């Protein structure tokens with residue numbers, strides 16, 4: 167089964183940044199903990215200063231690492247990920263902000279290796295780093311790793327920065343893509359999604375209406391909504407034809 171075939175199943179649950187209620191987000195332990203409790207996992211990728219794809223959500227390291235406590239890095243505030251080399255990020259602890267346990271940096275390479283072993287479906291959100299790195303460099307670095315790991319069929323790529331999406335299709339036509347959207351829907355939404363060559367639309371919950379879902383689904387796109395932790399709201403969205411919801415709250419799931 168590939169990612170697009172997964173959308174034949176109803177009521178998909180996506181683990182937002184892994185099991186981020188139980189483990190530090192975007193770490194290997196968050197991926198491990200989400201196995202068997204979701205239909206696919208979502209993680210965030212950006213590049214280090216030396217162009218290595220790493221799994222971190224924020225533009226800076228302060229919230230999800232111990233960077234602010236490391237003497238060697240005290241003059242590097244606000245600790246932008248893009249200003250740190252891989253070897254520097256490997257010195258940080260990405261677990262102690264969450265609980266007492268240490269968690270190492272998760273690189274995209276390590277995440278993909280785990281996903282291949284566990285045969286997990288993975289949504290990789292490409293953070294908007296267009297102000298730092300050329301779009302082609304960002305997309306090429308990420309897609310090269312996916313292709314090298316030979317898991318194109320397990321992956322869906324998404325971004326709020328929509329210029330990456332047609333580029334992804336140029337580099338890897340078989341990997342599905344999705345446009346993330348917050349705030350308001352783009353004008354002429356359906357023609358716009360066609361221009362981007364995406365397979366899916368990922369709106370935030372608060373702008374998602376039944377009318378939008380029906381219009382987008384009728385036009386042949388899949389719809390996954392973020393971030394929906396309320397089970398009643400999840401059911402309402404599913405009843406409108408939404409394929410999946412991103413959630414921070416995972417439950418045991420038995421799927422055939």
Ligand code: G3P
Pocket residue numbers: 182183208210291324346368392412
């Ligand atoms: O990709 C779905 C969701 O993760 C988007 O929001 O802020 O968590 O990247 P954010």
